[in-house]
Amino acid sequence: MKRPPLIANDSQVVPPSVPTVRDVATEQVTLPVPPAVHDGPTLDDCLRIRRSSRNFLAEPVSLADTGRLLWASQGCTGLGGLRTAPSAGAIYPIRSYVLAAAIEGVTPGFYSYDADAGSLRLLRKGDRRRSLARAAAGQTCVEECAFALLLTGWYKRAVREFGDAAPRLAAMECGHIGQNFCLQATALGLGAIGLGRLDPEAVRLLLRLPEDEEPLYLLLAGRI
Numbered sequence: 001m002k003r004p005p006l007i008a009n010d011s012q013v014v015p016p017s018v019p020t021v022r023d024v025a026t027e028q029v030t031l032p033v034p035p036a037v038h039d040g041p042t043l044d045d046c047l048r049i050r051r052s053s054r055n056f057l058a059e060p061v062s063l064a065d066t067g068r069l070l071w072a073s074q075g076c077t078g079l080g081g082l083r084t085a086p087s088a089g090a091i092y093p094i095r096s097y098v099l100a101a102a103i104e105g106v107t108p109g110f111y112s113y114d115a116d117a118g119s120l121r122l123l124r125k126g127d128r129r130r131s132l133a134r135a136a137a138g139q140t141c142v143e144e145c146a147f148a149l150l151l152t153g154w155y156k157r158a159v160r161e162f163g164d165a166a167p168r169l170a171a172m173e174c175g176h177i178g179q180n181f182c183l184q185a186t187a188l189g190l191g192a193i194g195l196g197r198l199d200p201e202a203v204r205l206l207l208r209l210p211e212d213e214e215p216l217y218l219l220l221a222g223r224i
C-alpha cells in the first residue's frame with residue numbers, strides 16, 4: 001500500500017516512531033497491510049467482551065495479527081501522516097517499540113515500530129521478557145505474552161506547542177492507543193492488557209532508550 005507523505009516543509013513532522021536507539025539495525029520486518037473489509041465482531045461486540053488478559057498460551061501470534069494490532073494502535077491512515085489514534089496538534093509524541101518473543105516468522109528481539117512505513121526495525125536480538133517482567137513489578141504476564149508494545153513519550157516538540165501540559169497530553173494519547181490495541185486484540189480473538197505498573201528508569205536502562213524518552217505504558221498481547 002502506498003503510504004501517505006509527511007507534511008512538506010515541516011521538519012518537525014518526523015514520524016515519531018522512527019528508531020532513535022542507535023544500535024545494530026540489520027533486520028526490517030514489513031508488516032502485512034490490514035484488509036479493508038473483514039468478517040469479525042462489531043465494535044459493540046468488542047466493547048462488550050473486552051477484558052484484560054493476564055494469562056497467555058505459549059503459542060505464537062501470526063505476523064498478520066501482529067500487523068493489525070500495531071496498525072490499530074497508531075497506524076498511518078490519513079494524509080500528512082494522520083493515524084488511527086488522535087494526537088493533540090497531530091504531533092504524535094508517543095513512540096512505539098515491540099519486544100517480540102513469539103511472532104511467527106519474526107526473530108525474537110527489540111524492535112522500533114515505524115507507523116509511516118508499517119514496519120518493524122530490529123534494534124537488538126533476544127527475548128527480554130524476563131528482564132522486562134522484573135522492571136514491571138514482577139508481573140508474570142509479561143513473561144508469557146507473545147509480544148509487548150512499549151509506548152514512550154517524546155516531549156520535545158509537544159513542549160514547544162503545549163508547555164507543561166505535554167506529559168499530560170501524552171498520557172491521554174497512550175490511553176487512546178492502548179484502547180485501540182485492546183479492542184483490536186478482542187476483535188482478533190487474542191488476549192491483551194495494558195500495564196502501568198512499571199519502573200520507567202529500569203525499562204529505560206534495560207532497553208537502552210534515549211534520555212529524552214519516557215517509558216509510559218506497556219501493552220501485552222498473546223493467545224488465550
Ligand SMILES: Cc1cc2nc3c(=O)[nH]c(=O)nc-3n(C[C@H](O)[C@H](O)[C@H](O)COP(=O)(O)O)c2cc1C
Binds near residue numbers: 194198
Ligand atoms: C492505565 C492502566 C494501567 C494498568 N496497569 C495494570 C498493571 O500494571 N497490572 C495489571 O495487572 N493490570 C493493569 N491494568 C488493568 C486493570 O487492572 C483492568 O483494566 C481493570 O481491572 C478492569 O478490568 P478489565 O480491563 O478486564 O475490564 C491497567 C489498566 C489501565 C487502564
